[in-house]
Amino acid sequence: QVRLVESGGGLVKPGGSLRLSCEVSGFTFSDYYMSWIRQAPGKGLEWVSYISNSRKTIYYADSVKGRFTISRDNAKTSLYLQMNSLRAEDTAVYYCARGHEGATSMDFWGQGTLVTVSS
Amino acid sequence: QSALTQPASVSGSPGQSITISCTGTSSDVGGYNYVSWYQQHPGKAPKLMIYEVSNRPSGVPDRFSGSRSGNTASLTISGLQPEDEADYYCSSYTTISILVFGGGTKLTVL
Numbered sequence: 001q002v003r004l005v006e007s008g009g010g011l012v013k014p015g016g017s018l019r020l021s022c023e024v025s026g027f028t029f030s031d032y033y034m035s036w037i038r039q040a041p042g043k044g045l046e047w048v049s050y051i052s053n054s055r056k057t058i059y060y061a062d063s064v065k066g067r068f069t070i071s072r073d074n075a076k077t078s079l080y081l082q083m084n085s086l087r088a089e090d091t092a093v094y095y096c097a098r099g100h101e102g103a104t105s106m107d108f109w110g111q112g113t114l115v116t117v118s119s
Numbered sequence: 120q121s122a123l124t125q126p127a128s129v130s131g132s133p134g135q136s137i138t139i140s141c142t143g144t145s146s147d148v149g150g151y152n153y154v155s156w157y158q159q160h161p162g163k164a165p166k167l168m169i170y171e172v173s174n175r176p177s178g179v180p181d182r183f184s185g186s187r188s189g190n191t192a193s194l195t196i197s198g199l200q201p202e203d204e205a206d207y208y209c210s211s212y213t214t215i216s217i218l219v220f221g222g223g224t225k226l227t228v229l
Contacts, residue, residue: 035218037165044122044223045157045165045208059217100170104212105155107176109164 002026002108004096009113016086016117022079022096022110029077033057033099035106036070036081038092038115048094049081050103059103064090086117123148123209123221130227136197139224141209142190147219149190153212156185156194159223160205168207169194196226204228 008020022034035050049060049070058070069082079096093114097106124142131137141148141156148154154172157165167176169185172192182203184195192211196203209221 037220044206045159045210045220047210047218047220050218061217095164100167100176101153103218104151104153105167105170105210106157106165107167107170109166111164 002098004098004108004110006094006096006110006113009094009115011116011118012086013119014087014117017082017084018086018115020081020083020094020096020113020115022081024077024079024096024098027098027108029072030074033103034072034079035097035099035103036079036094037097037106037109038090038094039112040089040092043092046092050099051079052103083115086115088117091115091117121219123211123219125207125209125221125224127222128225128227130229131196131199132229133199133201135199136195137199137226138196139194139207139209139226141192141194141211141221143192143211143219144190146215147211147213148187148192148209150214151212154185154187154192155210156183156192157208157210158203158205159208165208199228201228 036048093112098108100107156169159165173185
């Protein structure tokens with residue numbers, strides 16, 4: 001069955017960096033767009049970024065543009081999110097999700113990994 | 120790109136129908152047939168319930184339906200059941216090729 005497992009979250013100081021990973025199984029990873037979505041504690045969902053299956057198309061939310069970088073390794077069936085210059089407002093659970101009809105919706109989600117930015 | 124507007128909360132009794140609205144602009148909800156709805160139970164990952172305005176993924180009960188009029192999309196749940204109590208989020212693809220979510224609606228089944 002389709003499975004997405006995020007890892008790499010943790011506690012980091014403001015200005016620090018973190019790299020999240022999402023390992024997938026149960027589907028042909030190289031056929032699908034992939035997205036990162038986050039959810040601050042007690043708040044709603046916020047789309048962060050998506051990447052096309054070929055890696056040629058990438059978009060970011062304004063809130064993370066220039067600080068976060070999405071990437072993927074189709075051979076390793078893994079999605080990544082490099083997060084630099086982290087701020088307190090980046091504190092959230094980060095979910096990876098499989099794109100449906102490109103990146104227009106997300107049909108399978110991981111369980112999320114918590115990133116806490118605090119001194 | 121601003122977040123889509125949803126009511127903070129709705130409620131209904133078992134067996135009743137409820138509707139959650141999601142208001143955007145002609146640059147998102149009104150401009151594309153790419154409105155989606157997600158259900159999220161506490162401590163769980165979101166689940167896709169509706170895509171492309173009114174389509175249900177396999178396994179989603181037909182009690183869940185989606186529609187759109189102008190810049191406002193709606194999710195209707197008929198025959199409300201206790202397990203429907205959750206947070207619901209709409210999202211839309213936009214003219215600048217990004218996605219935007221609504222603020223979320225807490226559904227309480229009385």
